[in-house]
Amino acid sequence: MVPHLITALTGPINELEQRIIDSMPAIERWFRLEWMEHTPPFYCSVDIRNAGFKLAPVDTNLFPGGWNNLTDEMLPLAVQAAMAAIEKICPEARNLLIIPENQQKNPSYLSNILQLQRIFRMAGLNVRIGSVSPDIKKLTEIKLPHGDTITLEPALRTKRRLGLKNFDPCTILLNNDLSAGAPGILEELYEQFLLPPLHAGWSVRRKSRHFQSYEEVSKRFGKLLGIDPWLINPVFSKCENIDFVEGTGLDQLAVQVDATITKVRRKYKEYGIKEKPFVVVKADNGTYGMGVMTVRDAKELEALKDKRTRNKMGVIKDGQPVHDVLVQEGVLTYERMNNAVAEPVVYMMDRYVVGGFYRMHPERGIDENLNAPGSGFVPLAFPPQSTQLPQIGARAGASAPNRFYMYGVIARLAMLAASYELEATNPDAEIYD
Template sequence: MVPHLITALTGPINELEQRILDSMPAIERWFRLEWMEHTPPFYCSVDIRNAGFKLAPVDTNLFPGGWNNLTRDMLPLAVQAAMAAIEKICPEARNLLVIPENHTRNTFYLANVVQLQRIFHMAGLNVRIGSISPEVKVPTTISLPTGESITLEPVVGTKRRLGLKDFDPCTILLNNDLSAGAPGILEDLHEQYLLPPLHAGWSVRRKSNHFRSYEEVSKRFGKLLGIDPWLIHPLFSHCGEVDFTVGAGMDALAAQVDGLLTKVRRKYKEYGIHEKPFVVVKADNGTYGMGIMTVRDAKELQDLNRRTRNKMGVVKDGQAVHDVIVQEGVLTYERMHDAVAEPVVYMMDRYVVGGFYRIHAERGTDENLNAPGASFVPLAFEHSTHLPQPGVKPGASAPNRFYMYGVIARLAMLAASYELEATDPDAEVYE
């Protein structure tokens, strides 16, 4: 089921879809060669926006929640990908410890952890959930609205190892984005595999680094396909030394916003696009849809009210915002049930395993949808196959559209692998 697109189905996005479908063998070979050189993140999800004239990732999450939003039909793909990922890292793995976020009472989030537990159990592992939250002092079972339950157990640290009482894992899977920093208990685990690595957490990671890597990937991919990389890449800039709470650094931010809007206007003129450009200002290390605002004119920054300043000044776990990424806003002209929608694609190892639409009835086409009130609609297909269908006209086939989403998502995943290599504290540096 492709969502209703209010842009004309003869628009440029279908030219891009056709180019991608026609180039499928070359694209798959290109990815294959890239993965020979680079290690994909263990898992990730990518938010994609389809403006009708461009299709681009706007966020890449290396500790994805929301696995519970994948349909049962998608589970076999996830299980196979989990098998491949574990086999590569620790073929003899028997026990897997999953470390979730600390907000232990969010039942929607915990349903996601249960789904991860199910996927890795079906991949042939004993899976238990170990909490690093100071609140979890004894094994705690929580009932979920789905009728399932989850047991959180306090982690136990011994010399160079982490586990639970009577449970010694060879692999630890983080589903905690470490916004407040990496706790010492996770450091110096030289005899266990920690996935993703600590430097993938938001205490180290920056969105501007990711999109710098994505810009490089999109240029190379654009050359492969013979397209303008802008069609798959949101322009961006970085602005540091901002303090929203006291209004410091706002002139520098306004200059960055103005400069980026000028570049986007130039592109819109080049392509005959009559929309009003906008940018999205985000905390450079933000997550959970926090620390985000839409700006259509740099002058708007002079008149921010106290509520907006406070909202922008602090993100998850009370982390203060001093660096922001200014990103070209990508409209989303997708609709599900009369609500604005954006696809979110899920991957494990180098494989696309599924996705869903994030929809928000109270948000506009130029606003962030990752906000209270959002809901999720699984990507459903009329046919059982997830494979693209060559020969079907662009815009008419759900698998074709999803293949295109998957290509863009994998480009973002490849950018994440570049980014993690560049920020790896253990990487050898060659002069």
């Protein structure tokens, strides 16, 4: 489905789109050279915001759920990408074990796991689902709303390997973001490939580290295209040692918010942008859209004096406390689906774009977080003829495939930043003087 955009594919972003389309050969060569030096995350999804004057990623998920929200048209691309990824990592792979989140009561999430199982089965692997939840003590079949059935089995650990009863995988795929830390059953698996690695989990990973890597990538890409990297990169800062529950550290947060808004205001003035700048304060290790608030003025942080608001910001998934936050330039979204504010989410496996969808929320504004209860999803197919083959020579803004290609470029930049990030935080990396 090709979405109808309120922006009507017009506006200043067309200049960026035109530069990207005209530079496609140089861009693709640049990515090829980067992937010769760096290993892409096994899979990821990237949330993108299109403000008309700026197009930037605002979040990168290394344990993407939501595969069930993509269209069937994306399956061939996903299967080919899965084949390529597995061939690089373990060419002789026969068995793959998927470790999901402990969400047996969330049918949408389980449909996502079932879709991943289909993809890797079509890639030629025996695929089973092993739960590390203490609630799964035996083979458990769960009926899903659309008539499908998913089978969960308790994961079994031997001294050196992880598997299931009568099932010994060479590769283990995590779809569990480890917010509460890596359970012992997943540690020290030296004989099997664990994808993504444990240090990609939110118990280790930080958004500020990712966007530091993305800033580096955007500067290099901006130099390649001859553009201001700010057009594709949100300004950010980090604020540490906050206790939302006790209400301490909020004065320092106000200073960071004010400084970041001031930086953005200068860029708006430089480009003649009349919008009011804002920031999004989000948990540095946050996920699932929790621990997020929009701030248009540092004075709005007065709301954090309210205990309910502090508690909402102070605890995220799995009851993890928030002490460090990312203060990120807010990027407006002028895209609409079915009269609701929307943002594209691009899915990748290995180094390939395989699909995406529009996340939309009828009750949220253009400057608010859309990853919240009440959001909906409109599948967006990325068939080869549109995503990988943009219409070179077409006038900027006249081609939805060109716009989708541009989304794919921005998403791949975020994926490259994630590879930089994982290399820098790899506890097993050798250090040379």
